[in-house]
Amino acid sequence: MNQSNDTRLNAPPMALALDAAEHAAAHGDVPVGAVIIDRQQSAILAITGNRVEIDNDPCGHAEILALRAAAAILGTARLVNCDLYVTLEPCAMCAQAIALARIRRLYFGAYDPKGGGVEHGARIFQQATCHHRPEVYGGIKEAQAAALLKKFFASLR
Amino acid sequence: MNQSNDTRLNAPPMALALDAAEHAAAHGDVPVGAVIIDRQQSAILAITGNRVEIDNDPCGHAEILALRAAAAILGTARLVNCDLYVTLEPCAMCAQAIALARIRRLYFGAYDPKGGGVEHGARIFQQATCHHRPEVYGGIKEAQAAALLKKFFASLR
Numbered sequence: 001m002n003q004s005n006d007t008r009l010n011a012p013p014m015a016l017a018l019d020a021a022e023h024a025a026a027h028g029d030v031p032v033g034a035v036i037i038d039r040q041q042s043a044i045l046a047i048t049g050n051r052v053e054i055d056n057d058p059c060g061h062a063e064i065l066a067l068r069a070a071a072a073i074l075g076t077a078r079l080v081n082c083d084l085y086v087t088l089e090p091c092a093m094c095a096q097a098i099a100l101a102r103i104r105r106l107y108f109g110a111y112d113p114k115g116g117g118v119e120h121g122a123r124i125f126q127q128a129t130c131h132h133r134p135e136v137y138g139g140i141k142e143a144q145a146a147a148l149l150k151k152f153f154a155s156l157r
Numbered sequence: 158m159n160q161s162n163d164t165r166l167n168a169p170p171m172a173l174a175l176d177a178a179e180h181a182a183a184h185g186d187v188p189v190g191a192v193i194i195d196r197q198q199s200a201i202l203a204i205t206g207n208r209v210e211i212d213n214d215p216c217g218h219a220e221i222l223a224l225r226a227a228a229a230i231l232g233t234a235r236l237v238n239c240d241l242y243v244t245l246e247p248c249a250m251c252a253q254a255i256a257l258a259r260i261r262r263l264y265f266g267a268y269d270p271k272g273g274g275v276e277h278g279a280r281i282f283q284q285a286t287c288h289h290r291p292e293v294y295g296g297i298k299e300a301q302a303a304a305l306l307k308k309f310f311a312s313l314r
Contacts, residue, residue, distance in 0.1 A: 056234050059216070059224060074213075092281055092286070093249070114286065
C-alpha cells in the first residue's frame with residue numbers, strides 16, 4: 001500500500017489497520033494496527049499503531065490509543081456507534097477497554113493463542129464481569145496480519 | 158485527610174490512593190485512586206484518580222493513568238521495581254496492564270465481585286496468556302474504599 005496515495009482513505013478499514021501496523025514495526029514496536037469507524041457518521045475516527053516502545057507506554061497498544069483518540073474526537077467515553085478493526089486478536093487489557101467503550105463490532109485479523117483475551121485466555125466478553133459484548137468477527141485478513149508479525153519477530157533474532 | 162497538609166506525602170500509599178479517589182468523586186468520576194511507588198528509589202511516581210468522565214476517556218481508570226505516568230517518569234514501559242496501590246480490585250483492563258507493565262506487587266482495597274478481574278471474572282493473573290504475575294494483596298483499607306464507593310453511588314440515585 002502506498003502511504004502517499006490520496007485514495008488511501010477509501011481503502012477498507014482492515015487495510016488501513018495493516019498499514020498502521022507496518023508503521024509500528026518501523027519504529028521498533030510490535031506490528032499491530034487499529035482503526036475506529038463511526039458508523040453513524042461514516043467517518044474514520046482513528047488510525048493507530050502500537051506505541052509501547054517508542055512512547056515508553058505499557059498501555060500503548062493500538063486499540064487503547066484508538067479508543068482514546070476516538071473518544072476525544074466524539075467528546076464521550078462511550079463509542080456506541082463505533083466499530084473497531086485491529087490486525088491481531090486483542091489482549092485482555094484491550095478487550096476489556098473495548099467493552100468499557102461500548103464498541104459495537106470488533107473485527108480482528110490474526111488469532112493470538114499466546115496473548116489473546118477474546119478467543120483465548122481470559123475470554124473477556126464471556127465473563128459475567130463484562131457488561132457490554134461487541135459482535136466479534138475474527139480472522140479478517142488473517143494471513144497478512146500474521147505475516148507482518150512473523151517477519152517482525154524473525155528480524156529480532 | 159487534609160489536602161493542604163505538608164506531611165501528606167509521608168502518609169502510607171493506600172491513604173494517598175484514598176485521597177485521590179475522593180478527588181475523583183468530586184469531579185463526577187467513580188471514586189477509585191491509585192499510587193505507584195518505586196521501591197528502588199523509595200519514590201512516589203504517580204498519584205492518580207479515575208478520569209473517565211472528566212476526560213471522556215474510556216481507558217481513564219486510575220491504574221492506567223498511574224502506569225502511564227510512572228512509565229513516562231522512568232522512561233521505560235517496564236516498571237520492574239514498582240508497586241501499585243489501588244483502592245478497588247482492578248478490572249481486567251487494568252489487571253492486564255499491570256501485568257504488561259511488570260508491576261512487582263499489587264495492593265488493592267475493596268473487592269469487586271461485579272467488575273473485578275483479579276479475584277473475580279477473568280482472573281487475569283491466573284491465565285496462561287498472562288506472562289507476568291505480581292504478588293497480590295487484597296483488602297487493604299477495604300472498609301474505607303468501599304464506603305467511598307457506596308457514598309458515591311448512593312448520591313447518584
